[in-house]
Amino acid sequence: MDTGTGRGAARPRHGDLDLRRLRVLVELEQRGTVSAVAAALHLTPSAVSQQLAALARELGVPLTEPVGRRLRLTGAARVVVRHAHDLFEQAERLREAVSAYRQGESGDVGVAGFATTLAPLILPAAGILRRTRPGLRTQLAEVDPPVSFDMLADGRTDVVIAVEGPAAPVRDARFDKVPLMEEVFDVALPPGHPLADTPSLTLTDLADEAWIFATAGMCQEIPLAACAAAGFTPRATHAIGDWQATFAAVREGLGISLVPRLAAGASGAGLTLRLFDDAPSRQVFAAVRAGEAAVPQIAAVLEALREAADARPHP
Numbered sequence: 001m002d003t004g005t006g007r008g009a010a011r012p013r014h015g016d017l018d019l020r021r022l023r024v025l026v027e028l029e030q031r032g033t034v035s036a037v038a039a040a041l042h043l044t045p046s047a048v049s050q051q052l053a054a055l056a057r058e059l060g061v062p063l064t065e066p067v068g069r070r071l072r073l074t075g076a077a078r079v080v081v082r083h084a085h086d087l088f089e090q091a092e093r094l095r096e097a098v099s100a101y102r103q104g105e106s107g108d109v110g111v112a113g114f115a116t117t118l119a120p121l122i123l124p125a126a127g128i129l130r131r132t133r134p135g136l137r138t139q140l141a142e143v144d145p146p147v148s149f150d151m152l153a154d155g156r157t158d159v160v161i162a163v164e165g166p167a168a169p170v171r172d173a174r175f176d177k178v179p180l181m182e183e184v185f186d187v188a189l190p191p192g193h194p195l196a197d198t199p200s201l202t203l204t205d206l207a208d209e210a211w212i213f214a215t216a217g218m219c220q221e222i223p224l225a226a227c228a229a230a231g232f233t234p235r236a237t238h239a240i241g242d243w244q245a246t247f248a249a250v251r252e253g254l255g256i257s258l259v260p261r262l263a264a265g266a267s268g269a270g271l272t273l274r275l276f277d278d279a280p281s282r283q284v285f286a287a288v289r290a291g292e293a294a295v296p297q298i299a300a301v302l303e304a305l306r307e308a309a310d311a312r313p314h315p
Contacts, residue, residue, distance in 0.1 A: 019091060021055035022084040024048055025063060029073055029081045055080075104296025106135035111301060112148040113140075113161030116243065116263040117284070120312065121180075122161060125304040133300055149175070152287060159301050160287045165218045168287070176293050178286040178302055181309040184261050184279050185222060188246070189272040190253040201276040203230035210255035215241035218282060223258035226280040247271060261312070284309070 027037040028048075038045045052071075056063045061076040073081070101107055113122045118140070126138045141148075141157060145167035151157040153174055160175075162168040163183070169175065187206065189196050195205060203226060211227075211234040214220040220239075227234045237255050240246045243263045250257055251270045260282070264273050286305055292298050 017058060017087075018055070019087060021051045021058070022080070022087065024051040025055060025073075025077060026081055026084050026088075028052070028064070028071065029078070033070060102296060104136065104300040105133050107297040108137045108139065109159065109297050109301045110139045110141065110151075110157035111159045111161070112143040112151055112157040114144045114148075114163075115142055116260060117161045118142055120262045120265050121284070121305065121308050124308040124311065125301065128304040128307055129300065132304075136297060136300055138301065145169075149287065152289060158288065158292070158298055159305075161284065161305070162287060163218060163282045163284050165221075165282075167217070174290055175287045176290050178288065178293060180284045180286055180305055181312060182281050183284050184275065184281045185226070185258040186261060186264060186273045186275055186279065188250045188257045188259050188267065189274065190250055190256070191270055191272070193256075193272060196272040196274070201274065202278055203227060203276065204232070205276075206256060207232040207234070210235055210237040212236075212238045212240060212246055212249050212255040212257040214246075215239045219260060222280050222282060226258065226278070230278060244268075 024037060024041065024043075027040055028034070031037050031040060034045045034048045037043070038048045041048070043051075052063055059076075059080065061080075062074050063077040063080065064071040065074055066072075097106065111122055111126075122140055126140060129136055129138060139157075141151075143151060143157075143160075145160070145162050145165075146169065148157065148160045148162065149169055149172075152160045161180070187201070195201055198205075207227075207230070211223075213223060213234075213236050224234070238249055240249060243259070243266050246257050246259070247267045249255060251268075258280070259267070259273065262284070267273055286302055288298055288302070293302060
């Protein structure tokens with residue numbers, strides 16, 4: 001039995017193992033002759049011999065021995081061949097993993113959005129990705145602008161969902177903006193309200209109502225501006241910063257409220273949400289770092305967000 005420890009054993013050469021040389025040895029084990037290996041790998045017989053000699057030097061053991069005019073694999077070479085197949089499989093898995101990453105099929109993408117975008121938009125997009133790209137992982141965070149944009153700038157997240165407004169720096173050269181949807185404001189009416197079933201409804205029809213507004217931000221500013229554009233100053237009776245509490249107040253008959261459509265899913269039963277003729281709206285968009293919308297992983301997330309947005313009811 002050849003042990004690889006005789007006088008002919010080469011000294012190990014420290015360095016990276018060349019898989020191409022391993023492939024030459026495996027081909028020799030399968031095909032039996034140097035000329036057959038040369039033909040299969042489109043090499044010259046001399047090049048095959050050189051590759052085998054270099055591999056023997058790398059490993060520090062003789063890999064072949066002459067038998068007449070042929071070469072026979074040594075016992076050490078057969079050990080190498082057995083392990084070579086495992087290395088080839090691992091290398092193939094590595095290539096597949098890199099290919100999947102390059103195509104956006106794997107990786108990690110952070111997505112941050114304000115509260116009312118999570119359930120109706122971001123979570124459905126994450127569900128789409130889970131079904132279509134199971135190797136692509138999303139890390140979701142509920143964060144409002146401008147903090148979400150700080151996270152985007154310093155790499156703590158990769159995609160931010162926001163609406164146009166003072167808190168969203170959409171003209172910042174560090175970010176690219178990707179439109180997702182126009183979000184209309186519906187009016188929430190108490191149970192049995194006389195205008196709930198009217199064929200046509202305008203803001204002017206609601207001028208004498210008691211109004212419930214958000215405590216701050218665009219969900220306060222947009223309804224106030226819409227009322228002003230309709231020619232009246234609303235009678236604001238309550239300021240509430242939580243949509244579920246707002247819906248509860250409307251349900252109790254304490255007033256009406258203009259509600260962004262993404263928040264409507266939390267309304268529950270017992271009140272009426274309806275579109276009206278001069279309904280205001282706002283633009284919902286995704287922001288990414290400048291130049292990164294084409295990164296395969298980020299592009300896949302943006303595509304899923306657009307699909308989720310398109311699935312929403314349109315005005």
